[in-house]
Amino acid sequence: xxxxxxxxxxxAEKGLKSWLFTLDHKRIGVMxxxxxxxxxxxxxxxxxxxxxxxLTPTTLIFSAKQYNQLFTLHGxxxxxxxxxxxxxxxxxxxxxxxQLGAKDVxxxxxxxxxxxxxxxGALFSVFSLFTGAVDTGWTFYTPYSVESSTSxxxxxxxxxxxxxxxxLTGVNFIATIHKMRAPGMGxxxxxxxxWALYATAIIQVLATPVIGITLLLLILERILGVGIFDPTLxxxxxxxxxxxxxxxxxxxxxxxxxxxxxxxxxxxxxxxKNIFGYxxxxxxxxxxxxxxxxVWGHHLYxxxxxxxASMIFSILTxxxxxxxGIKVFNWIATMYKGxxxxxxxxxxxxxxxxxxxxxxxxxxxxxxxxxxVHMHDTYFVVAHFHYVMMGGTVIAFLGxxxxxxxxxxxxxxxxxxxxxxWFLIFVGFNWVFLTQFVLGASGMPRRYYNYLDQFQPLxxxxxxxxxxxxxxxxxxxxxxxxSLKYGKVASANPWGGITLEWHTKGPTPxxxxxxxxxxxxxxxxxxxxxxxxx
Amino acid sequence: xxxxxxxxKKHEVAHHFETAEQEFDAAKIGMWAFIAQEVLxxxxxxxxxxxxxFLHPDMFINASSMLSWKMGLFNTTVLITSSFTMVMAVxxxxxxxxxxxxxxxxxxxxxxxxxxxxxxFEYTSKFSHGIFTTKFFVAEGAFETLPIFFGLxxxxxxxxxxxxxIGMGLIIWLILRARKxxxxxxxxxxxxxxxLYWHLVDIVWIFLFPLLYxx
Numbered sequence: 001x002x003x004x005x006x007x008x009x010x011x012a013e014k015g016l017k018s019w020l021f022t023l024d025h026k027r028i029g030v031m032x033x034x035x036x037x038x039x040x041x042x043x044x045x046x047x048x049x050x051x052x053x054x055l056t057p058t059t060l061i062f063s064a065k066q067y068n069q070l071f072t073l074h075g076x077x078x079x080x081x082x083x084x085x086x087x088x089x090x091x092x093x094x095x096x097x098x099q100l101g102a103k104d105v106x107x108x109x110x111x112x113x114x115x116x117x118x119x120x121g122a123l124f125s126v127f128s129l130f131t132g133a134v135d136t137g138w139t140f141y142t143p144y145s146v147e148s149s150t151s152x153x154x155x156x157x158x159x160x161x162x163x164x165x166x167x168l169t170g171v172n173f174i175a176t177i178h179k180m181r182a183p184g185m186g187x188x189x190x191x192x193x194x195w196a197l198y199a200t201a202i203i204q205v206l207a208t209p210v211i212g213i214t215l216l217l218l219i220l221e222r223i224l225g226v227g228i229f230d231p232t233l234x235x236x237x238x239x240x241x242x243x244x245x246x247x248x249x250x251x252x253x254x255x256x257x258x259x260x261x262x263x264x265x266x267x268x269x270x271x272x273k274n275i276f277g278y279x280x281x282x283x284x285x286x287x288x289x290x291x292x293x294x295v296w297g298h299h300l301y302x303x304x305x306x307x308x309a310s311m312i313f314s315i316l317t318x319x320x321x322x323x324x325g326i327k328v329f330n331w332i333a334t335m336y337k338g339x340x341x342x343x344x345x346x347x348x349x350x351x352x353x354x355x356x357x358x359x360x361x362x363x364x365x366x367x368x369x370x371x372x373v374h375m376h377d378t379y380f381v382v383a384h385f386h387y388v389m390m391g392g393t394v395i396a397f398l399g400x401x402x403x404x405x406x407x408x409x410x411x412x413x414x415x416x417x418x419x420x421x422w423f424l425i426f427v428g429f430n431w432v433f434l435t436q437f438v439l440g441a442s443g444m445p446r447r448y449y450n451y452l453d454q455f456q457p458l459x460x461x462x463x464x465x466x467x468x469x470x471x472x473x474x475x476x477x478x479x480x481x482x483s484l485k486y487g488k489v490a491s492a493n494p495w496g497g498i499t500l501e502w503h504t505k506g507p508t509p510x511x512x513x514x515x516x517x518x519x520x521x522x523x524x525x526x527x528x529x530x531x532x533x534x
Numbered sequence: 535x536x537x538x539x540x541x542x543k544k545h546e547v548a549h550h551f552e553t554a555e556q557e558f559d560a561a562k563i564g565m566w567a568f569i570a571q572e573v574l575x576x577x578x579x580x581x582x583x584x585x586x587x588f589l590h591p592d593m594f595i596n597a598s599s600m601l602s603w604k605m606g607l608f609n610t611t612v613l614i615t616s617s618f619t620m621v622m623a624v625x626x627x628x629x630x631x632x633x634x635x636x637x638x639x640x641x642x643x644x645x646x647x648x649x650x651x652x653x654x655f656e657y658t659s660k661f662s663h664g665i666f667t668t669k670f671f672v673a674e675g676a677f678e679t680l681p682i683f684f685g686l687x688x689x690x691x692x693x694x695x696x697x698x699x700i701g702m703g704l705i706i707w708l709i710l711r712a713r714k715x716x717x718x719x720x721x722x723x724x725x726x727x728x729x730l731y732w733h734l735v736d737i738v739w740i741f742l743f744p745l746l747y748x749x
Contacts, residue, residue, distance in 0.1 A: 103550035106560040167571050175564035179556055205567050209575035217582075217689065225669030226685035228582050233668055234593075234679035239585055243578055512549075 008410055008508030023108035024511060028115050029094030030408060033401075035119065036090050037477075039081035040394075044473060046074035051432075051466045054459050057451050064449045068135035069150070071447060075138030080159045081122050083393055084251065087258035088204070089118070089169050091400045092197050094408060096173060098501035098509060099191045101182025101518040106175035114168040121161030128154035137447065139248070142229040142240040146221050153222055156215040163212045166254075170204030173197055182500070184520035188279065191499045191524040195282040196261025199289040203250045203257070207293070211247030214240065238303050245296035253292040255389060257285055259396030260327055263352055266399055267331045268525040269497040270346035271338025275525045277330040284323030291320050301372050310369055317367035324360055328353060343495065344418040348399030351426050355391025359384060362437070377447075380440025383433045391429060398425070398476075405480070406494045410507030411487030417479040424472030431465030491534070498530045540632045540713065545721035558723050565727045569734050572697075576738050579690045583745060586686065590679050597675075597683035598749060600665075602656065606747035609652050610739065616645035617736045624729045627712070627722045635725070636712050642732070643705045646698055653695055660684070687746055694742060697735045704728045 009026050019027060050070040053062045062070065093111065097104055105111050128134055128151040136145040136152060145152050177198050181190070218240070220226050227233040229240045260281075268275050275281065297305060297313030331353065340346070362384040366372050375381060406412055439458045444451060451459065493502040500518055504510070522529045551557040587594045623638035660666075664673035667688050668681035708728055711717065717725055 105550075107564060108548075108550065110564075167568075171564050171567040171571070174567045175560045178563050179560040180550075205571045206574055209571045210578050213575050213578040216693075217578075220667070220689060223669075224667035224685075224688075225671075225681070226689055227668040227679075227682040228586055228685060230668070234590055234682055236585060236589065239582065243581075246578075517552075 006506040012511040025105050032090035036086045043077035051463045055463045067449045069133035072134045083255045086397045101500045102180035103512045114165040118165035121158045124158030142237045160215040163208045167208045170201040173201040182518045192264035193261035196257045199285040200257045207247045207250035214243040245299045249296040250292040255393045259393045262396045262400040266349040267334045273338040276333035284326045287323040345399045345403035347422045352395045359387030378440035379436040379444045382446045383436035386433045406490030411483045412490045413483035414479045421472045421475040428469030435462040496532045503533045540715045542715045542718045561723045593677035593679045601747045603747045616642045620732045630719045646702045
């Protein structure tokens, strides 16, 4: 175990340069991780501030324009800087080659390039903060986004550039999954995390270019004028909405699919049991990826699209519920008669099931045409997508982070504090957003600066919840950073997992991951036949 | 032609691949995925074209007659020929005829240059008639919505032209590396990948030309 000749990837090279120019997927993943985690805290700070403003029905601290900028920044930073790269680029980069038994991703230099492209784009977005911020909402709807005097170009250019980073990561992962698998690892011996990342990569490659050209058209519209989104010239502003959601709805699945992948890993490891319905989960990832391209119209029910189009989009939207339901049932069936251990990552798994089900079912509610006309642009929608984005993706990201943290840094975090933090996040999250379902159903529109007095109790209640939620994140940041320096050295396989990343020797893997290329003879979760590595 | 034959260098497979074949296959599948994203990138412009044409059919017919189909046709021929020379460059390197491959690459580069020169004359002739993107549009036309067509025209052909310029840069990079003897029958991945890219740029134009100039 404590072999003195073992040199983990963190110790293999020293100095700033060894990080900035590294081609090691693990180090690139770690750099992504720190950047996205910082973005999460930044976006979270904006959330706390805007909820603070909503404590009272009238002006409290910020002006109306500042409030518009706050919720735009919160949305844009969380979506483009945090959630989209969070699981695929940060955790995926680290874990994908390890789970495949490969030495690296297919194109290590492209991988590093996509990190720097991401940072470059993120800098543009941050730059917009200092040049007037943006007040259009993260959706940048025309014609207002063309007329707004705020820094729309810097923000959209940032999102455009970060899109390329996402595309290149997708290209890299597709080639890696096709060509870098260890001997014996057929498609149906892939860990389900890999299937999920594959489905995600397909969406990244096929959907992201459309937001790229859309944002480029918006930028050109502002600088040169193109006219296609401009109703005064005979253009069509709703076309922008179609383009925007053709990417941004599949983007929701860029966020949730890898989260589902993490769930499959967590449930098997912490139940010590083979997954129930492997191929159903694998295929349902692909099914979600395909259907995701056909549902964008449910964002346009009240934008004047034809009723027949709305009906078809509504039916297609309901279809997403099927593969999602298949996954949830399979995870729960996996737990049945499993040897369950309630470690922190598994607590996140349980939280995900609970929150994702609420998020998913309210999605079906909103997919229904008549209900949506009533609910459209209310806090019900806000609560719904936060249950999916945060209750789903962020919770899964945290679950994955706590699961792979020992392999990434070779250190264990505090068991006690991680459970306290989990509890605060779980309670705080429901506190904030269950309340908003009620607010929305009783008619509170989203994005409003001032509101009717009758909504104040619920708004204030929701705001107090953000402080609980925020304290959970604060505690997490502290104990994770603390563990880096003072944490107990982790064993090679602290959770008893059997996918290939746990077969690497030592607390952290060596530079080339595996001493000998692994030979795969069994399925990824075959606890009956595979010996748990120590 | 070349007095001194090019000395071929052995290709080292990158450390994380087991075989040269695995390395080549990975590059190829990655390139196809990249081409898929390029298609989707341009597809939004084609959708915008379809929607705008549906809204303003008469204006589109009038506007496309304002473009010179002769110049467009000439450029189409130039690009298709350049695709042929690109194919030959790939084929020649596969059979170790490096000097011939380089000549075909230079021919491709020259044809791309011709395309851009013609494009330059087309753009300037439009500018001289006051036809710019909508914000700067000053020409008098039969239709008030005319700027929309030219907005699309400049964006679509401009982005396509940008792809040509990037392709020219890549071809120059290939020529420089080929001269050092880095490409041969055992290793020609970059030549083949740039070739794929070049055909994509060609195909985009094959769709742009009839839609903008002829219909």
